[in-house]
Amino acid sequence: MKLTSTFIALATATSVSAFPFSGYLNNLNGNTATAFVPQTSSPVQPTMGVADIGGAQPSQELLELISRQVSVELTASSAYMAASIWFRARDMDGSAAWTLEESDEERGHGKEILEFAMKNHFPVVLEPIVAPKNDWVEPAEVWETILGLEKQNTQNLLRIADVADKCGMYGVKAFLDPFHVEQIDAEDKVGGILAKVRGADEALMWQIDHMLGLEAEEEEHH
Secondary structure, eight states: OOOOOOOOOOOOOBOOOBOOHHHHHHHHTTOOOOOOOOBSOOSSOOOTTOOOBTTBOOBHHHHHHHHHHHHHHHHHHHHHHHHHHHHHHTTOHHHHHHHHHHHHHHHHHHHHHHHHHHHTTOOOOOOOOOOOOOOOSSHHHHHHHHHHHHHHHHHHHHHHHHHHHHTTOHHHHHHHHHHHHHHHHHHHHHHHHHHHHTTOOHHHHHHHHHHHHHHHHHHHTO
């Protein structure tokens, strides 16, 4: 599930409320969901020279969300890597390879968003990466965490698109379109794996692991 080309857009900054980054990271790492409470100050400051399309200007909130999403993607990459380590330690090499491949893809997403922001002169401030969950007992728990991660990331991207729409930043929405499509595929894929893993006997579990290994190998060669 590779993303295609990026789109180049956008605008200047106005001041709106920001949302705390910890809520995103806690959700991505399997913690209890928390509301995003507005703060009075922002680590991301408006940048001069932002491209202007059709007179539209990105709000400060949009700048915050785009900046934050870079670190969100890196956090997702870290979570997938933790899953890969857990599987590898239990000789589930197929699952380990698959989740490691996904870790690389999430990092790639972060780089794409960073490149988009930089080309449009959007400020980006990297945030601390919260240590990922790694105390799973059985494979189903790992896949439950991953599915929750993907669902939360879908909501994060939809939030950015919604804010972009409100301030007329349609270039941002166009840029995010491939991400939305990939999120649908990711949720469907991980949800399917979880459904198979739950209640699977040892023979089926190793069959699933083998198939994931084949998928990871095929993806690596693309």
